[in-house]
Amino acid sequence: MFPSLRFDKVATPPCAAYAAIPCGLAVRKQHEMLFAASKFDFENPTKRRSIIMKRKLVMLLTIVAVLAVGIGIWYNVPINLMDLEHDEVIEIVVFNGNTGNATHITDETQIEHIIENLNEIKLKRSKPSVGYSGYSFKMTIYLSDGNEADDWNNFIINSDDTIRKDPFFYKVVSEKIDYDYIAGIVN
Numbered sequence: 001m002f003p004s005l006r007f008d009k010v011a012t013p014p015c016a017a018y019a020a021i022p023c024g025l026a027v028r029k030q031h032e033m034l035f036a037a038s039k040f041d042f043e044n045p046t047k048r049r050s051i052i053m054k055r056k057l058v059m060l061l062t063i064v065a066v067l068a069v070g071i072g073i074w075y076n077v078p079i080n081l082m083d084l085e086h087d088e089v090i091e092i093v094v095f096n097g098n099t100g101n102a103t104h105i106t107d108e109t110q111i112e113h114i115i116e117n118l119n120e121i122k123l124k125r126s127k128p129s130v131g132y133s134g135y136s137f138k139m140t141i142y143l144s145d146g147n148e149a150d151d152w153n154n155f156i157i158n159s160d161d162t163i164r165k166d167p168f169f170y171k172v173v174s175e176k177i178d179y180d181y182i183a184g185i186v187n
Helices: 023-034 045-076 108-120 179-186
Strands: 089-096 102-105 122-128 137-143 155-159 162-165 168-174
Touching: 045 122, 089 108, 089 179, 102 108, 102 179, 108 179, 137 179, 155 179
Parallel strands: none
Antiparallel strands: 089 102, 089 137, 122 168, 137 155, 155 162, 162 168
16 A cells, blocks of 8 residues: 555654743753752843852952952061171171261171171061151161172161161061161261
């Protein structure tokens, strides 16, 4: 007889489970079921934006907190005033801010005493020095090669426990600056 034009096995579309729902909606429904535990509610874009904004805010606050802690540690950690060998120093120039006179210290015993004293000093930042003027002694240290010493050079000694190196004032936290010895040489 005539062969049947009807197929017994027909491929079922992916939305066969929801035959009453149009195909696109069925796929969306399946997606929702698969990702029900997802943190985002895909049906509510306002809620999704709110969650994203909260995450960004938490991230920003975390970064600010880490920076604040880092700056706090950096600001409060004691630092060494200098680490020089007195044999490397050929001259110390001390400018007296009270009289306006400069003194060139070239005597080896005086240089040794001053450098050894300054090597023992540990400092801690105390406050910004921006806007302050006037000082007692401005120290410039010259090395045997004729160049100025690196790092802590051209700093200002205001007292036996206060140094200014812009942009901060520093308080001495260990030992004391031999202020009277320097004043005796300069005056």
